[in-house]
Amino acid sequence: MSTENQPATPAEESPGESPSSEPTPAPETDRSPGAWGQFVGNLRNSPRLFRDSVIRHGRPTSDRAASQAVFGNFFLHILPTRIHFRSLKFRTTLGLGVITLVLFFLLTATGIALMVYYKPTTDQAYDSMKDIQYLVPTGRYMRNIHRWSAHGMVACVLLHMARAFYVGAYKPPRELNWVIGMLLFVLTLALSFTGYLLPWDQLAFWAVTIGSEIAQSPRELTDVLGITSWFDPGGAIKHLLLGSNHVGQEALSRFYLLHVMVLPLIMTVLLAVHFWRIRKDGGLAASSRESQVSRESSVQSPESGLPQASLDSSKTYGLMAVVRGRTPAVDRVMADTVPTYPHALFPIAALSMVTLAVVLLLGHHYDAPLTEMANPAVPENPAKAPWYFLGLQELVSYSALMGGVVIPTIVVIGLMFVPYLDREREDVGVWFGNRQGRRVCVATAIFATWCVIALLAFTINVGWLRDWYPRIPQIVITFVNPGTVLLAVFVAWSLGTLKRTNSTRMGALATFTCFLVAFVILTYFATVHRGPNWQFYWSQADWPVH
Numbered sequence: 312m313s314t315e316n317q318p319a320t321p322a323e324e325s326p327g328e329s330p331s332s333e334p335t336p337a338p339e340t341d342r343s344p345g346a347w348g349q350f351v352g353n354l355r356n357s358p359r360l361f362r363d364s365v366i367r368h369g370r371p372t373s374d375r376a377a378s379q380a381v382f383g384n385f386f387l388h389i390l391p392t393r394i395h396f397r398s399l400k401f402r403t404t405l406g407l408g409v410i411t412l413v414l415f416f417l418l419t420a421t422g423i424a425l426m427v428y429y430k431p432t433t434d435q436a437y438d439s440m441k442d443i444q445y446l447v448p449t450g451r452y453m454r455n456i457h458r459w460s461a462h463g464m465v466a467c468v469l470l471h472m473a474r475a476f477y478v479g480a481y482k483p484p485r486e487l488n489w490v491i492g493m494l495l496f497v498l499t500l501a502l503s504f505t506g507y508l509l510p511w512d513q514l515a516f517w518a519v520t521i522g523s524e525i526a527q528s529p530r531e532l533t534d535v536l537g538i539t540s541w542f543d544p545g546g547a548i549k550h551l552l553l554g555s556n557h558v559g560q561e562a563l564s565r566f567y568l569l570h571v572m573v574l575p576l577i578m579t580v581l582l583a584v585h586f587w588r589i590r591k592d593g594g595l596a597a598s599s600r601e602s603q604v605s606r607e608s609s610v611q612s613p614e615s616g617l618p619q620a621s622l623d624s625s626k627t628y629g630l631m632a633v634v635r636g637r638t639p640a641v642d643r644v645m646a647d648t649v650p651t652y653p654h655a656l657f658p659i660a661a662l663s664m665v666t667l668a669v670v671l672l673l674g675h676h677y678d679a680p681l682t683e684m685a686n687p688a689v690p691e692n693p694a695k696a697p698w699y700f701l702g703l704q705e706l707v708s709y710s711a712l713m714g715g716v717v718i719p720t721i722v723v724i725g726l727m728f729v730p731y732l733d734r735e736r737e738d739v740g741v742w743f744g745n746r747q748g749r750r751v752c753v754a755t756a757i758f759a760t761w762c763v764i765a766l767l768a769f770t771i772n773v774g775w776l777r778d779w780y781p782r783i784p785q786i787v788i789t790f791v792n793p794g795t796v797l798l799a800v801f802v803a804w805s806l807g808t809l810k811r812t813n814s815t816r817m818g819a820l821a822t823f824t825c826f827l828v829a830f831v832i833l834t835y836f837a838t839v840h841r842g843p844n845w846q847f848y849w850s851q852a853d854w855p856v857h
């Protein structure tokens with residue numbers, strides 16, 4: 312990391328530009344303007360003086376000034392002053408991290424605007440939503456932008472996670488950042504879920520009621536064991552979430568506080584750590600092959616003109632070389648890097664503007680839904696969760712405990728552990744690792760698609776245990792249902808892949824692909840093909856009229 316933070320020397324400034332922040336003082340003459348003249352002059356110059364106080368260097372035309380532009384800026388200094396060519400290629404990141412961040416900023420800005428008008432009480436919440444929709448100037452637009460940004464953020468976080476996984480960016484030294492990413496993923500879902508209740512309409516009320524029933528589902532087990540009266544984790548979680556036994560004012564107050572304060576604060580802190588770790592882990596994941604080429608090219612062509620970093624592999628940059636040990640950036644030479652300003656900053660700015668434009672257009676064309684006011688006496692049928700939870704809701708329809716608690720917990724904790732189970736260092740930074748990885752992903756995608764569709768078709772056409780044995784104890788269905796069968800099949804497939812290929816990376820690719828395929832198909836299926844009483848329908852047009 313460059314640490315040059317001294318001001319540029321005049322020789323380095325381009326001609327014709329103001330070299331420093333201070334305006335050149337006018338020579339003292341007899342005709343010195345006096346206080347009034349100075350005041351008028353300062354007033355006239357104030358835009359330039361303000362700009363000079365913010366941007367303390369001239370236009371960054373030299374490499375050094377460009378580095379200072381990044382290094383000396385509070386917001387930008389999270390970026391390195393130079394960046395590898397490879398990190399700039401669109402296919403390396405697909406821009407997903409940046410898009411997610413922009414959406415988070417948008418959510419924060421529009422959320423603050425909505426907070427001014429929103430009233431978090433069960434009597435007033437719905438009316439205040441109507442006010443925002445119909446009375447507050449640009450209120451509807453703000454709400455639409457907030458809603459579409461939230462959906463977009465969930466989608467982009469998922470895709471960003473998938474891209475980090477498929478390039479192996481979870482491997483050492485990035486394990487911790489992967490775990491922090493998983494926490495960000497859970498936080499994003501929690502933020503979205505808590506926001507879902509706030510409009511206090513039928514959709515919100517019944518989705519959260521179902522959510523709280525799922526939270527209570529460990530009772531499926533404790534009831535069977537006959538211990539619920541003294542050990543009731545399900546009831547405790549539900550009570551913690553709602554503050555009572557049903558969705559009411561206590562739940563609304565809790566969700567509001569979590570949504571506008573607690574979760575965004577935790578998210579902001581974790582994001583700062585996420586970005587800081589990217590720097591400390593030596594930038595974005597790159598393959599050892601590329602680093603090698605980069606190293607060799609710098610040795611062979613020192614005349615490239617670019618500053619050369621040390622090739623002494625015993626050198627450490629940790630704690631300014633005070634301690635022994637090596638950091639990931641050691642041995643990474645500066646050949647193949649370019650100044651972050653403008654090579655990375657301009658594309659980031661362009662991507663941010665495109666993201667903003669897309670969300671503004673969506674907000675302009677599509678209104679966020681608002682159904683009737685919440686009515687605990689009139690259940691919604693079907694009451695569907697937001698789209699990203701619909702896959703889980705499908706599994707919950709077989710067993711609330713397995714689908715709503717156990718399987719998601721296994722998936723999240725399992726994904727967090729992947730970096731500690733797969734330690735192979737080869738082909739990091741390369742999509743799917745190598746040709747074998749691509750083959751494993753394609754085979755797994757086909758296999759997982761077949762499994763999920765076959766199982767769904769089977770349960771719809773033939774039924775499941777309860778249809779064949781109506782008196783079967785619930786505990787059996789809790790452990791043997793389509794969700795647990797899928798989980799077992801996927802675990803077996805992933806372990807089989809690991810053994811067959813003799814590679815933990817291949818096993819990890821198979822696991823993640825199973826998870827992704829199941830998520831996509833179950834989400835699609837529950838969105839399109841589930842209707843009243845969670846029955847199968849080919850389309851919504853076939854739903855019974857009532």
Ligand code: HEM
Pocket residue numbers: 404406407408409411412415468471472475478480481485488489490491492493494495496499582585589594595596
């Ligand atoms: C709130 C959401 C998040 C934001 C705003 C965010 C932002 C970013 C950004 C801007 C980068 C730099 C490169 C890029 O664009 O890919 C990055 C890298 C990374 N992110 Fe995230 N991220 C988020 C969530 C996640 C999640 C859910 C995971 C995984 C579980 C994750 C794992 C990683 C990893 C491992 C890297 C390093 C990638 C590499 O070295 O190639 N992030 N993130």
